[in-house]
Every structure is written in structure tokens, then in C-alpha cells.
Amino acid sequence: MKKINVDQIISIVSKTTKIPKKQININSKSSDFYRWDSLAQVSIIIEIEKKTKKKIKTSKIGELTSIKKIIKYLNY
Template sequence: MKLDKIFEIFGDILDLNKDNFNLDTKPSDFDEWDSVATVNIIIALEDEFGVKFKLEDIQQLKKIKDFVELLERYQK
């Protein structure tokens, strides 16, 4: 899994440069990152990496690092 691709997805959805993101980035860091953007990010990550997240896992996502760790668990 490429971290750069994950940042690219966040950047595309939030309409921001992917260089604005790091593993500790969270929704409160950007006005653009609202609940609709979160849903779009989840859908884009599922499509890109061929996974389907469970609702209980999604509810635990607080920052980009959490998305990365969740993807790693689902790809094993």
C-alpha cells in the first residue's frame, strides 16, 4: 500500500494539495473535511484498495494514521 496514494485520495476529495497531509492530520485541521468528505474518502479508499470496511471500524477513524492502519488490517 502506498502512503502517497492515500494522501492523494485525501487531497482529491478535499481539493487540497496532498503535501498538506501527514499521518496525524485529522478532520478538524481543514474546514473542507466534513462528514460528507469522510464518506467520500472511505468510498475512494475502498475502491482503490479493493476492500469493504465494517461500520464499527469506520467509527474509530480519527486521523489519517487510523485510515492507514485500517487499510493494512483489511489487506492482510
């Protein structure tokens, strides 16, 4: 499967939450931004599923709350 890179995830998070791209980096996590809330979290996951064609387990949605965690989950 094609590996997902950090920029792709940052773009999705930025597009979904309307947080400027330059404010997000590899170390960013949901608690850093009040706009990355539970509703945004589901939208991010759905967008990632669409873009990557990879199904994310529902029980993992609440755990994937940082760029690093998302990358790790998608690439392993």
C-alpha cells in the same frame, strides 16, 4: 493483501477534499481541515474501498478520521 502506503491515502484525501497534497501528512486528521467534514469522510472511505478493493465496516467510518488511523485499519 497488498499493503497500502501513506502517499496513496494522502492522494485520496487530497483528491476528495480538494486540500492541497502538501498540506497533508501522516499526522493529519479531519479536525485539522474544515473541508474534511462528515460528507468528505464518506467520500474518502468510498474512494479508498474502490482503490483498495477492501470493504470498510460502516461502523468504522466515523472512527477513521486521521491518516494514521486509516493506514492502521487497512494494513492490519
